[in-house]
Amino acid sequence: MPGPRPVVLSGPSGAGKSTLMKRLMRDHEGIFGFSVSHTTRNPRPGEEDGKGLNKLPMLLGAILLPIAPFSVEVLEKPTSISCPNESEDYHFSTREVMQEGIDNGDFIENAVFSGNMYGTSKAAIEDVLAMNKICILDVDIQGVKRIKETDLNPIYISIQPPSMEILETRLRDRQTETEESLQKRLEAARIDMELSNEPGVFDAVIINDDLERAYEELKDMLNDEIQKIQEKS
Numbered sequence: 427m428p429g430p431r432p433v434v435l436s437g438p439s440g441a442g443k444s445t446l447m448k449r450l451m452r453d454h455e456g457i458f459g460f461s462v463s464h465t466t467r468n469p470r471p472g473e474e475d476g477k478g479l480n481k482l483p484m485l486l487g488a489i490l491l492p493i494a495p496f497s498v499e500v501l502e503k504p505t506s507i508s509c510p511n512e513s514e515d516y517h518f519s520t521r522e523v524m525q526e527g528i529d530n531g532d533f534i535e536n537a538v539f540s541g542n543m544y545g546t547s548k549a550a551i552e553d554v555l556a557m558n559k560i561c562i563l564d565v566d567i568q569g570v571k572r573i574k575e576t577d578l579n580p581i582y583i584s585i586q587p588p589s590m591e592i593l594e595t596r597l598r599d600r601q602t603e604t605e606e607s608l609q610k611r612l613e614a615a616r617i618d619m620e621l622s623n624e625p626g627v628f629d630a631v632i633i634n635d636d637l638e639r640a641y642e643e644l645k646d647m648l649n650d651e652i653q654k655i656q657e658k659s
């Protein structure tokens with residue numbers, strides 16, 4: 427696959443993925459990109475098909491469900507990869523076309539949200555790589571497994587909280603959750619933490635205890651790819 431290797435960032439909701447990604451993007455302008463998601467929802471006024479590359483990821487966090495089988499109705503859109511904010515532009519598609527792509531295995535993940543389908547296609551990721559940018563994929567553990575079936579060859583990094591107690595405190599302090607969604611996230615986190623420790627799943631498991639140290643570890647993991655891009659441009 428041409429272009430820089432993508433980076434998979436996984437880990438429980440509240441582990442600090444968005445915080446670390448935002449810093450990475452701030453410190454390395456033009457190096458990282460996000461793929462444009464597909465959706466079957468209608469474009470809003472001013473939205474254009476296929477735009478939205480390289481925006482910051484949204485803060486809402488990963489999908490709640492630890493397992494995201496195809497066409498499951500989720501409470502949030504799959505943020506996985508891009509979903510920068512509500513004004514994000516998408517690849518607008520019809521149900522038929524999107525379903526065909528899903529059936530063909532062209533999507534690394536998809537979900538139904540408020541009756542509309544959302545998904546991330548392999549092609550959208552390849553578009554980012556073709557621009558000589560590192561595509562960041564923020565996916566749950568099921569997304570990791572799906573990506574392993576592709577030839578995307580990313581660097582797999584798991585961001586983990588120091589403990590369940592600290593995770594709960596951070597999620598509460600973030601003030602983005604209802605009690606119900608918080609409990610769902612904690613339940614999903616327990617499963618994620620267990621699966622992430624399976625040998626061979628991740629190239630690195632970074633414990634986000636001290637933010638500075640976690641950020642340095644993350645940068646070290648990505649240094650080679652970052653340098654390759656800087657040399658080319």
Ligand SMILES: Nc1ncnc2c1ncn2[C@@H]1O[C@H](COP(=O)(O)OP(=O)(O)OP(=O)(O)O)[C@@H](O)[C@H]1O
Nearest residue numbers: 439440441442443444445486487488596600635637
């Ligand atoms: N090392 C850290 N020490 C203390 N607080 C932190 C640390 N890292 C992140 N936080 C805080 O924890 C909260 C959760 O972090 P963040 O939103 O980045 O998690 P996330 O993994 O992106 O979650 P989600 O998957 O739900 O988007 C935020 O309020 C953030 O400011």
